[in-house]
Amino acid sequence: MMYLSMFLTFAKIGLFSFGGGYAILAMIRQEVVVTHPWLSQSQFMDVVAISQMTPGPIAVNAATFIGYHKGGIFGAVLCTFGVILPSLVIMLLVTLSYLKLKKQPWFKNIFRNLRLLSVGLIAAALIMVFGDAMRDWFSVIVFVGSLIAGWRFKTNPFYLLIGAAVVGMLFG
């Protein structure tokens, strides 16, 4: 029963989360702290930190962690699959219709406008993480340095992240 409830909860989270990682975390909090007594608020904050710090999509990380916490490796796999199941169905349908309809003017028009919104949503994510990341002068210096490295020298994001991690460990 526990496993089924976990699977369904994460499928619901996947289905109702729009806008990627940060928006999904709010939805996960609602479900696993408020609706179900699976985690305390402080445990949830730990999950958020770990999900942001480890590789992979934030929502998948959080689902895997909470799943493992409540039900071992099986729970981890189950919750991860639950959170991506709605994506699999909906995104497959969208992709299929895209391949069929992308020459239709009305369909093209939808995507032309969604592309505009897409840039706005990325800017929104930027607004949300900016304040949290710029805590002190060190952060601002790293931000400006990364900006210059990425903009002016087109540094590969892989190397930029590795470089930032090393700089943080040495001077952070």
Next chain:
Amino acid sequence: MLLKLFLTFFKIGAFTIGGAYAMIPLIRKEICEKQHWISDDDFMDGLAAAQSCPGPIAVNLSIYIGYHIKKGKGMALAVLGTILPSLISIILIAMLFTRFADAALVKKAFHALRPAVVALIAVPMVEMAKKAGINFRNAWFPLIGAVLVGVFLLSPVYLILLTILVSLWQSVKAMTP
């Protein structure tokens, strides 16, 4: 080809830290420029679709790209590649260090990683804005969207639905003389 597809998405999954947005230019480079798997235009549409559908953006994008390249098989491998780094790293962390987030060195690394990720989101935005066809006449739309979602924390789903409805209305209006 299938192995390459899996490894490419595994790499993308492994380096997606702090959300998918920082990795978009890299995904585009791998998929469009290096491997020539899909066109730039199809990629931009895929990104817009991945953001407009529920679920993690990186997973949505991998479904879209994987299916474009090799139908169901491509989709399964791309998704698996994207989520496997999460599964492995999280289970290891949960088993080995329960207080991973408190480890001093990890905290120090993230002190610099956070602002670096912000820069990685900011840098490609200008190029994406150009590709999306943003100009002085239509820039108000993404700007208002950014403020509503980023500052007033409105759920993007309302903007997505509104955009789709207005787009359809535009088409209907264009068709009726």
